[in-house]
Amino acid sequence: MKKELHFERAEFAARLAAVKKEMAKRGIDILFLSEPPNQNYLTGYNAFSFYTPQMVIVALNHDEPIWVGRFMDRVSALMTTYLADDNIRAYPDRYVQSTLSPYDFMAGLAKELGGEKARIGVEMGGYYYSARAHADFVRALPLANFVDADLLVNWIRIVKSPAEIALMRQAGCIADAMMRRAIDEIGPGVRECDVAAAAYHQMISGTLDFGGSYSCSPPNICIGERAIAPHAHWTDEPLASSTVLNLELSGVRHRYQVPLSRTVSLGKPARSYQKLAEIAVEALNAGLESVRPGRTCSEVEAGFSQALARHGLEKEARLGYSIGVGFPPAVGERTASLRKGDETVLRPGMVFHMMPGLWLDDVGITITQSFAVTDAGHEPLTSTPRTLFVK
Amino acid sequence: MKKELHFERAEFAARLAAVKKEMAKRGIDILFLSEPPNQNYLTGYNAFSFYTPQMVIVALNHDEPIWVGRFMDRVSALMTTYLADDNIRAYPDRYVQSTLSPYDFMAGLAKELGGEKARIGVEMGGYYYSARAHADFVRALPLANFVDADLLVNWIRIVKSPAEIALMRQAGCIADAMMRRAIDEIGPGVRECDVAAAAYHQMISGTLDFGGSYSCSPPNICIGERAIAPHAHWTDEPLASSTVLNLELSGVRHRYQVPLSRTVSLGKPARSYQKLAEIAVEALNAGLESVRPGRTCSEVEAGFSQALARHGLEKEARLGYSIGVGFPPAVGERTASLRKGDETVLRPGMVFHMMPGLWLDDVGITITQSFAVTDAGHEPLTSTPRTLFVK
Known part of the structure; x- marks a missing residue:
């Protein structure tokens, strides 16, 4: 055998x-x-x-x-x-x-x-x-x-080997492919379940070079008024001609999972919403730039939250969590979190999903980045641009 | 809201x-x-x-x-x-x-x-x-x-209402669509992960009339020598020109799940294997015919195993289990099982997955039927023919 x-x-x-x-x-x-x-x-x-x-x-x-x-x-x-x-x-x-x-x-x-x-x-x-x-x-x-x-x-x-990181890069490629596929599928009148189905197909098919696996939890595809319900189920309803979709997808390779979230605006977003997205990306980038071996999770969170504070904003939930090999029902490793008070010291080979969801009243933006800690800083594990997608 | x-x-x-x-x-x-x-x-x-x-x-x-x-x-x-x-x-x-x-x-x-x-x-x-x-x-x-x-x-x-049974009929339609889609996808050189991806796409997309949902456990797609490993993961390998696939799929509607398994032979099966499939179907039908309110789970199992015994065969594992609403990691309701010694009395509205997997040395056949107990007998919840599919 x-x-x-x-x-x-x-x-x-x-x-x-x-x-x-x-x-x-x-x-x-x-x-x-x-x-x-x-x-x-x-x-x-x-x-x-x-x-x-x-x-x-x-x-x-x-x-x-x-x-x-x-x-x-x-x-x-x-x-x-x-x-x-x-x-x-x-x-x-x-x-x-x-x-x-x-x-x-x-x-x-x-x-x-x-x-x-x-x-x-x-x-x-x-x-x-x-x-x-x-x-x-x-x-x-x-x-x-x-x-x-x-x-x-x-x-x-919590510290991954080079062989594990290599699998997580592949999982990241699958996550990128899923996001492209989901965004391609999105359009007025398309049923929510068909957007989810496209993401699932790509998750399992993977890429031409390597296949994928099932994720620990279903993709979160939170649309319109349900954009504020982070773990809601999709419906059979057709998409409106103007709406917002928060897509939280995950590529998986040999059980190593890499999440990727983006907000997609179907139809031209309001200027204020576009501005919120720009702030979210600026703070995310500041968080990523503060990643470095020897720093603590808490310090990385501070890099993010200070950037956010410059715009008079704050985020309540934690900024991220350690990821790696996983099975249902949850990918989080239940160890280090990127949050205030977590004094875990970063070491090369640690991998996190930084997920600064910004929720203001009834609108939200979720633009995230999975990354590995390297000798000098960080390596992004997905290559989807960090931006609000408009279709 | x-x-x-x-x-x-x-x-x-x-x-x-x-x-x-x-x-x-x-x-x-x-x-x-x-x-x-x-x-x-x-x-x-x-x-x-x-x-x-x-x-x-x-x-x-x-x-x-x-x-x-x-x-x-x-x-x-x-x-x-x-x-x-x-x-x-x-x-x-x-x-x-x-x-x-x-x-x-x-x-x-x-x-x-x-x-x-x-x-x-x-x-x-x-x-x-x-x-x-x-x-x-x-x-x-x-x-x-x-x-x-x-x-x-x-x-x-364990006893479902008419409204629940109606959702399970829809889940059964999705399961049928998944099986058609997976069989369509199967062919020499197709990667295992792409067969799985096709099944997943249909599971979530559902039918044109109603969408689907994620299953409690991934589809089991057990191919070739892994046909004897019931919960194995698919691989990236291309299908051989002649092989056997055991597909255990599930349609899900509003969390109500209906499983459906079929064996597909890619290439002409040996006569002995075809014969085994015929015996499996004969015994399955005998089991289904013995379903009736007032009978026990144990009696239904006997209807099946007596038909099998006429061919000198027996099945070790239980013949089936109660199904209904479910979330990961398992659809089984952990109540009644169709097995020897289970004296649960059947009532109209109970729903089971009858799953007579037959495993002989290194070959196996899995042809199953989900059904509801009715006033007079049973109602099948899927309509995929009970036969060995050859492609």
């Missing part, structure tokens, strides 16, 4: 070593990773199977990670990870949505690793570790000492 | 009354619903915002449900629910991915409802109620009595 691995074995080894080092520092013997991006990061695993219980286990006393999931997904583990067959375990179908708990099966693996009384790390705040999962797990391992290891791997993932 | 409601107020009222009746029976004073489909079912709420903490609260002593979520999603609640403004609450951005817990804010609402010592129902096994959410919530309400109310609403949702 052909293996589909997108990184060198040495890179997986380095990631694992960093995780084990942090585990040792915190005195964690066994780490149960429920978050799909963390599973992918450490093993390569990629299949949409995490809606049934699935874990990657890292034990200090065991060389490789162990993947454990549903029996029918074992093949995907064989195809997409570097793990030895022995380290791919699966529970039978009778555990699926039944009275049996897969966490009993997983507790058995902890015992196999000598973990009855171990210090076990779990991701308490993860999307795929429910209240019941934890209760079942604790019941099955009554002598173990459970500690919250949420974000342990996320904070290691 | 224009309301986007897809059901009559009386229908929402009937749903709420059924939930309150069940709460009273179980002695639950306040129910905190974290599952997006349950939130949608009771209020109409529809936005991709549930990746930050969000709840719908039903209290026996309060007339309407209360929606609570992030401040920026309040607009979506105003637009997509029938709730009075007072029953739409939001926590400020400082609670988002910070050291503050939104569950403290939500606990405040429980107190406002007189719930310090209440019996509070939570969805312990839901996708959007993490181990930490529960820990925070219990800490914030130390005198309350927490009980597991997982699936309480799901078991009420």
Whole structure:
């Protein structure tokens, strides 16, 4: 069977070593990773199977990670990870949505690793570790000492390797292609769902050189009066001859996601609106220019907000967040944010989506930029011009 | 602001009354619903915002449900629910991915409802109620009595109204259109990602009469040797001139999802494979013919498996599951399954996806049928012929 691995074995080894080092520092013997991006990061695993219980286990006393999931997904583990067959375990179908708990099966693996009384790390705040999962797990391992290891791997993932950045450049190309395609599609009388469909088609088709993947959340296509509802669903309604569209799209390559937002004005915008867009771009550029290794997230935010303040404006929500490998329902890495008070120091290889949405009463502008921190400053990961598009 | 409601107020009222009746029976004073489909079912709420903490609260002593979520999603609640403004609450951005817990804010609402010592129902096994959410919530309400109310609403949702069935017929039309589009796209040398892209485009565009929505999980497009990996990701590879594709697609209308799977043989299939397909269809039809109100899920499964057994074959995994309104990551309602031992009695208005995937060594056939239980038998929700497609 052909293996589909997108990184060198040495890179997986380095990631694992960093995780084990942090585990040792915190005195964690066994780490149960429920978050799909963390599973992918450490093993390569990629299949949409995490809606049934699935874990990657890292034990200090065991060389490789162990993947454990549903029996029918074992093949995907064989195809997409570097793990030895022995380290791919699966529970039978009778555990699926039944009275049996897969966490009993997983507790058995902890015992196999000598973990009855171990210090076990779990991701308490993860999307795929429910209240019941934890209760079942604790019941099955009554002598173990459970500690919250949420974000342990996320904070290691925050600095991307050159190979990861290369994939994110490809994701950026796909995002650019999606934006071109969506803007091409937009016109009076076109249904909102057909604009969304065009964006989706490009997201999955990718470019002629490389294909795309599904995003962690649907594109946000917020039109007209719904432009102020950031996560609203599109409708079947035809576009008016004069309206505003906020498009928040994301290109994805091998699960690495790069977002890109632009506002498109269908019909000539008011002068005041055009002016607002110019201010948004000026502040975005100031934010980007302030990116530099050694600076903090908070300092970058200040570069942006000072530029905005010169026009008497301010932005309430955070300015951006760390991005990388992701699975539904969210791309944000839940680590560093570009916001006041976040003292995370920028390092080369960190990647952010800077997203200065400006909302004034009932109008909004969203012109954003995903970028990697470099040795000297930043590298934009998309090339769509930072401007208000008028069609 | 224009309301986007897809059901009559009386229908929402009937749903709420059924939930309150069940709460009273179980002695639950306040129910905190974290599952997006349950939130949608009771209020109409529809936005991709549930990746930050969000709840719908039903209290026996309060007339309407209360929606609570992030401040920026309040607009979506105003637009997509029938709730009075007072029953739409939001926590400020400082609670988002910070050291503050939104569950403290939500606990405040429980107190406002007189719930310090209440019996509070939570969805312990839901996708959007993490181990930490529960820990925070219990800490914030130390005198309350927490009980597991997982699936309480799901078991009420299992019988669909005529208005819901009407939406599912539309979702079925979209699924049929997706299958036609994907089969049209398939050909030697076409990249796998472009087959996926065509299916996605149709899913979102819908039909000329009504638009579509995103599915709970990506289409499964399992090709060649990956045909045996049910949740694998497509690749960029061009299709061989002779190969097999298992397509598991889903049409979605206003969050109601109808799945449809077919196997497509590119190039003439072996006679033995054609024969396997005929057996799969014969057994599927036998299963469908055994559907009737008053019968159990287990009896329907027996109708299918007896037909299969006449050819010396058996199927390990369950034959199907209840479907309806859904959000990522999964469409299954986690209630009734068409499988041995499930004694759920069929009632008119229940809807299932019957999915007899047959896997023999390295080949598989997947020809499925979504259907509603009617007064006399069943109504298919898609019209794609039940056959092996050869192209």
